[in-house]
Amino acid sequence: MAVAGEMSGVRRGDAPATPRVSSEWVVTSGVVTFVAWLTLIPLGFLVWQSFMTPQTAARAQQFTLANYIEAYTSPETFSLFVNSVQFASGTAVFALVLGTLLAWMSERTNTPFKSVFYATSIIPLVVPGILFVVSWIMLASPKIGLFNLILRNLFDTDYTFFDVYSMSGMIVVDGLHYAPIAFLLMTAAFRSMDPSLEESALMSGASTLQIAWRITLRLAWPAVAASFLILFIRSIESFEVPALLGLPVGIQVFTSSIYDAIHRYPSNVGLASAYALTLLVITSGGIWFQARIGSQGNKYSTVTGKGFRPRVIDLGRWRYVTAAIFLLYALFAIAMPFFILVWSSLQRFYSVPSWAALKNVTLRSYQSIISYPNVSGAVWNSMVLSLSSATLVMLLTAVLAWIVLRTRIRGRWMLDNMASLPMVMPGLVLGLAIMICYLTVGGGIYGTIWILLIAYVTRFLPYGMRYNTTSMLQIHKELEESAAMSGASWLQSFWHIVLPLLKPGLLAGWIYVVVVSVRELSSSILLYSPGSEVVSVIIWELWQNGQYVELSAFGVMLIATLFVFTLVAQAIGRRYGIKET
């Protein structure tokens, strides 16, 4: 098994090593090498490839600047850049405004049912992006979109009310999908705010709106800016929306162009690499800004008091308006997309919901998807990959976080940066880099499921790092020191003291990585080969083949499984003291 294989690097330290080499040193250097191999080597290959001509049977690769010349002199590139920035900033603003409003309503007002809302708000995060996009095509495409058909019937016209195949359509769909991220980030920001800062404004005579605008939002400003950048990066890397909604009408962004360059014939990996590096520069800039804002955030931390429960603002009659906003969001982001998928899965061929079509309800698509070739294999692959990558990521980053936070090893900041590097690498870019790396180096990994495991572990390293760093910071150093004073070796104290104390964070991170691994499409799409498909790739193929009802059936089962998994995992987690976040 993968886990055992990778763990051997750690276990080696357990054996009574030569007296001069401590287990701590062996584990540390092993981990550093491993992380460098995961993150730096593929990046190096990506840069190298972008300066090379394509390799063919007749001609060897040679150095060239042609990729960059092609990428930067073509008139399309400018529109590519404009489209990408427009799409990403539009999505980020939309998601942020929506998420901040929802977070404020849920944290600071007496809107009815807000606790229910908080619980349901994470559901869109569990739904794979590609399914969300497909369901929105069924809802709002000009021809078959449910919304358009209803409104056309209602007003008796041929007018197209919603066109999901447009820049604004892309922004709305991606923005709705990312709004929960903004919601969670801003909820955390509001919660960490000293409530007396708002109460003192209230005592000063300020009205609800004055407080929201002049105090709450200004204080949350660092969080707003950081959230904007996170959302911007997320959407400039997002692949599903541009590929499914943008490509058919020729709205190209970087991610879809990378995919295009590889999948055209003959494929142009060099050009894709040049695009990928450009994208990498943009995301790195975003992350750099975000880090700067984060370091300025300390300025805003003040003396905190005894933390009275935050006062809930009585909105009076306006609370029905805010409740309606909650309801509308839940309708558009959760209920309608899921409804249309369920509906579609019950049809023989896709048809718009109607009384006539209701008579044709059948479970045939569920039967046919189960017997569909590759499906069972893909489900098995996804399961193995997500469980093993989550386990591997969490254990590896536990050691990494320990090294970064607890040791005085020189250059440990570099390790932190190395582990966070995949954060700036969009899934497609990472997939491309890994593809080039193992096509060139070989080793028989390309074309197997192992390359997907490597991609997942690399991609989700930053998440694991974040979960483990947060919980490691809460463990007092003296707990370990007293283990050492009791005579425990480094490995013993790590195994018996640090890991058990990290358990809540480890488990929460593990659940998260499992879910995102199952959803992963943009790296997998470049790295899978026959026999190593995963579920998201199957959905992609079904979409390309036009098998909408089978896709819907598969999607419904997948969402249900992920949802149940999350609930069960959280219920188990609660018994181990994971706080609901």
Place this chain on the structure above:
Amino acid sequence: MLSVKALFTEYQTPKGPPVKAAQDVTFEVPKGKFFTLLGPSGCGKTTTLRSIAGLERPVSGDIEVNGNLVYSSSRGIFVPPNRRNFGMVFQSYAIWPHMTVFANAAFPLEVRKNRPNKQQIKDKVMSVLHAVGLDHLAEREATKLSGGQQQRLALARALVMEPELLLLDEPLSNLDAKLRDKMRFELKRIQRDLGITTIYVTHDQGEALALSHEIAVMNEGRVVQIGPPRAIYERPKTKFVADFIGTTNFIDGDVRGFDETAKRWRVDTPLGQILVESDGTLKLGGKASISIRPEDVELQEAPLSGSPTDNHLSGVVDQRIFLGDFVDLEVKVGNYLLRSRAHPSLRTPIGEKINVRMNPEKCLAIEDDGGLKEVA
């Protein structure tokens, strides 16, 4: 000025029954007085203050300021906190970190409906900053202030609106000991100079005694005793009050009768029979709980002249702790260990006999309400 009548405030917890934070709280504060709500954590003092502020909505009762009801359950009145015009200083100071010192203090004027013009705002803010000694820092970012300065800025912000009532929620608890002493004087001076009616919440008995005109001691949501500092300290009504404010000796005994010559009750205690002061709650043959402060337990080596109207006992020094300006002793009288605070000139070694005098006026028979629950 401020009148709180039969105030009940509860709040919901995520799990379990609602917490009864304030129970039948009633008190009056005359204009210009400094009134303190004193009690251990969780006694309901902050909830009472927040109910006056309007930050909590009480379940029932009346709150009236200057003849205007700001809350009345029977008449369905609840004036929102931003319409009450009360200044409040929070425990965390709640200084807005995104504003300068000046902007923090000017905020209450800027959000006002009939907003004064720029020059008026500037004059007012600068004069109040001057009063708290921060005028030279007006343009500084608020987060660059020290703890004591932030505290004074919070006070300035509360005063700039010329509030009808100043509410202070443990404003000194985040300061270090030296600064706390200094701010205590400053607070008292500003309050006296402005003559502003002030409600102060604290768990620090020293602060309460030093600052207040009147103190309400609270326990488990209820007001146990209201009175001037001296009365609270010298004549505590219950075991809780005696225990929470200062240290005291508790002695249990049986009431034997009333001594007509001394005009005091005679009580049999582990120390022997003593004469005690009582408000008249004692009954012949009943139980009595007696409190006497260590500084009222007088010790001397020389023999005492016997007097039938005084309490004269003799004991053995069991323990002594030298604390510089005084000595704390434990004296074994009968089988009871009596605490005493004496002048450091008393040098009686451990194990030696000593004479004890306790003025009957200081031996108070008090109500036994269970006393102060030890917090682990």
